[in-house]
Amino acid sequence: MSIVITGASGRLGRFIIKELLHHVQPDQIVACVRQMESAASLEEQGIAVRFCNYDEPASLKEAFAGASRLLFISSPHPDDTVRLRQHAHVIEAAKKANVGHILYTGFAFPEHSDISMTHLHLATEHAIRTTGIPYTFLRSGLYMDFIEALDLHAAISTGNLRVHPGSWQFNAVTRSDLAAAIAGVLSVEGHSNKTYELVAPAVWSFDNVVSTLSELTGKPISLCPINEVQHWIFSFLRKIDTASTSGDLEHLLGRPVTPLIESLRSYIGASQI
Known part of the structure; x- marks a missing residue:
């Protein structure tokens, strides 16, 4: 088996490879990168490294050669028109390389959102289905990283977590949990033509954040919703589905997702506790 x-x-990608090494041998993994020098540490672990640029179709067919499973991590390009073209290159190259199975990292509950990013993921999933190649859609939830925009250190210092007003609920998850679940799917059979919504099984709110911060720090911290908070993250969060839940992630992990208290502990650091 060759996992590309x-x-x-x-x-x-690095999180997934780290988890995948718990399931398969390094010589079963092929790491595709745009900058070969960035993957020196992967080569040192016995992982094959190949050049792969979504804007260079010729590089893709060579990179995907011999792939029994291709994990297609969606492009990070900020322009969704460019991303769609890049994704088309990947899918066409996968067909030409006779890839055995495509696994694609999209975005959770894209049908519930109305922004170009989610339209892109739905279009990519449709294009993959039309190839006739067995697929698995790994729809990743909102990364817990978004919480960095809240400036938790300022909240701890002032005793107030400033947020834009709203009935906020979140199904966000950690990259490490996503990586562990995806690695598990990559390493076994039984996931062909399935779609997984990789989100938390229960939502949490900003009220949960302040109570958890208070517990971690031993300081009273209050939620402070004010209209003057105009960070771009709140506009983005309103346009996507952050409240729908699913048991898919916990099922694939075979354990509970990382609890909010552990996620917050990692963001605020030991010096704040």
């Missing part, structure tokens, strides 16, 4: 992973030098 695109975007292998990115944050999610």
Whole structure:
């Protein structure tokens, strides 16, 4: 079995490879990267590294050669028109390389959102289905990383977590949980033509954040919704589905997702506790 992973030098890609090494041998993994020098540490582990650029179709067919499973990590390009073209290149190359199975990292509950990013993921999924190649759609939830925009250190210092007003609920998950679940899917049979919504099984709110911060720090912290908070993240969050839940992630993990208290502990650091 040869598992080919695109975007292998990115944050999610590296997390997935780290988890995948618990399931398969290094010589079963092929890491595809745009900058070969960025993957030196992967080569040192016995992982094959191949050049792969979504804008260069010729590089893709060579990178995907012999792939029994291709993990297609979606492009990070900020322009969704460019991303759609890049994704088309990947899918066409997968067909030409006779890839045995395509696994694609999209976005959770795209049908519930109305922004170009989610339209892109739906279009990519449709294009993959038309190839006739067995597929698995790994629809990743909102990364817990978004919480960095809230400036938790300022909240701890002032005793107030400032947010834009709203009935906010979140199904966000950690990259490490996503990586562990995806690695598990990559390493076994039984996931052909399935779609997984990789989100938390229960939502949490900003009220949960302040109570958890208070518990971690021993300081009273209050939620402070004010209209003056105009960070772009709140506009983005309103346009996507952050409240729908699914048990898919916990099922694939075979354990509970990382609890909110552990996620917050990692963001605020030991010096704040």
